[in-house]
Amino acid sequence: MSSMSHNNEIAALLMEEEADEEYAMFLGMTAVEEERVANERSASRRLGSVRGHAVIQCDRVQGHNRLYRDYFAEEPVFGSQLFRRRFQMHLPLFLRIASAVEDFDPYFVQRRNVADFVDDYVRIGESTTIESVKKFVKVIVVIFTDEYLRSPNNDDIRRLLEIGELRGFPGMLGNIDCMHWRWKNYPAAWHGMYDGHIHEPIIILEVVASYDLWIWHAFFELPGSYNDINVLKRSNLFIKLTKGRAPPVNYSINSHEYMMGYYLADGIYRQWSTFVKIISVSQVNKRKILHKLKNLQEMM
Incomplete structure (x- = not known):
C-alpha cells in the first residue's frame, strides 16, 4: 500500500515538472513572438525624417520663435549688419527673395502642421532640408533667370x-x-x-x-x-x-x-x-x- 502511494507521489511530481516545463516553454515562445511583432511594427512605422530613425523632440516652434526674435522682429536681437555678417546677404535682399519664392510656390509658406520646422538653429530634419533645398534651387532658377542668370544685354x-x-x-x-x-x-x-x-x-x-x-x-x-x-x-x-x-x-x-x-x-x-x-x-x-x-x- 505504501509502495503504491509512493509511486503515485512520484508520478504526480513528474507530471507537475512536465507542466512547469511546458509553461516555461510557452512563456518563452510568447516572449519571442512579442519581440518579433514589436520589431515588425518598428520597421514598418515611419519615425522622424528618415524611415527607421529615432524620433527626437526638437521643439521646432521654439527654434522658429528664436530665429524670428533674433533677426526678423521689429526690434531684433541682432540688427541688419549682424544678419549680413552671418548669412552673407543683406536683409532686404533676403526678404525680397523669400517673398518671391513664397508667392511662386506655396510649399515654402509656413503651415501649422509643418513637419520638420537648419538642425542646430531652427532644427530642420535632414531629409526635409534636402527636399527644401532642391525645390528652392528650382524655384530660384525659374523666378530669377530672366533678370540675373544670363549674359548682360x-x-x-x-x-x-x-x-x-x-x-x-x-x-x-x-x-x-x-x-x-x-x-x-x-x-x-x-x-x-x-x-x-x-x-x-x-x-x-x-x-x-x-x-x-x-x-x-x-x-x-x-x-x-x-x-x-x-x-x-x-x-x-x-x-x-x-x-x-x-x-x-x-x-x-x-x-x-x-x-x-x-x-x-x-x-x-x-x-x-x-x-x-x-x-x-x-x-x-x-x-x-x-x-x-x-x-x-x-x-x-
Missing part, C-alpha cells in the same frame, strides 16, 4: 560702363575670379582628380560680378586640380566675343577710343586685352618718395 552693358566710369574704371564690365569650394561628401574614386592645392577635394567656381554683386557669369563643377587659367580655357565667358556676337562696348580713355570691355583680374591671368590687373605699388616706397620730395621742397 545692351542696356546692362551701358549701365555697367556708366558705373565703372563713375568709380574710376571706364570700360570695366566686372571682376573675374575663381573660388575654391571644399567638397565634403565626394566619391572616393574622384579624390585624385578633385584634390586641390590644399590637398582636399575641391570644386572650382568661376564668377564675374559687378560692384553691387550682380553675378552674371558663373561656371561651376571643375575639379580642384585645375587653376584659374585651366578653368578660363573651358569657360564660355568669351564665346560670344570670339564669334563676334557680343554686345558693343565703346568707351574713351585719354582721347583713345576702345571697342572692347575688360575685367579686373588678379596676377595669374594672361596678359590679354580683356584683363586689367592690379598694379602693385608698395606703400612703403610711396612714403619714401613723398618724404624725399618734402625734404627737397624744404631745402629749396
Whole structure:
C-alpha cells in the first residue's frame, strides 16, 4: 500500500515538472513572438525624417520663435549688419527673395502642421532640408533667370560702363575670379582628380560680378586640380566675343577710343586685352618718395 502511494507521489511530481516545463516553454515562445511583432511594427512605422530613425523632440516652434526674435522682429536681437555678417546677404535682399519664392510656390509658406520646422538653429530634419533645398534651387532658377542668370544685354552693358566710369574704371564690365569650394561628401574614386592645392577635394567656381554683386557669369563643377587659367580655357565667358556676337562696348580713355570691355583680374591671368590687373605699388616706397620730395621742397 505504501509502495503504491509512493509511486503515485512520484508520478504526480513528474507530471507537475512536465507542466512547469511546458509553461516555461510557452512563456518563452510568447516572449519571442512579442519581440518579433514589436520589431515588425518598428520597421514598418515611419519615425522622424528618415524611415527607421529615432524620433527626437526638437521643439521646432521654439527654434522658429528664436530665429524670428533674433533677426526678423521689429526690434531684433541682432540688427541688419549682424544678419549680413552671418548669412552673407543683406536683409532686404533676403526678404525680397523669400517673398518671391513664397508667392511662386506655396510649399515654402509656413503651415501649422509643418513637419520638420537648419538642425542646430531652427532644427530642420535632414531629409526635409534636402527636399527644401532642391525645390528652392528650382524655384530660384525659374523666378530669377530672366533678370540675373544670363549674359548682360545692351542696356546692362551701358549701365555697367556708366558705373565703372563713375568709380574710376571706364570700360570695366566686372571682376573675374575663381573660388575654391571644399567638397565634403565626394566619391572616393574622384579624390585624385578633385584634390586641390590644399590637398582636399575641391570644386572650382568661376564668377564675374559687378560692384553691387550682380553675378552674371558663373561656371561651376571643375575639379580642384585645375587653376584659374585651366578653368578660363573651358569657360564660355568669351564665346560670344570670339564669334563676334557680343554686345558693343565703346568707351574713351585719354582721347583713345576702345571697342572692347575688360575685367579686373588678379596676377595669374594672361596678359590679354580683356584683363586689367592690379598694379602693385608698395606703400612703403610711396612714403619714401613723398618724404624725399618734402625734404627737397624744404631745402629749396
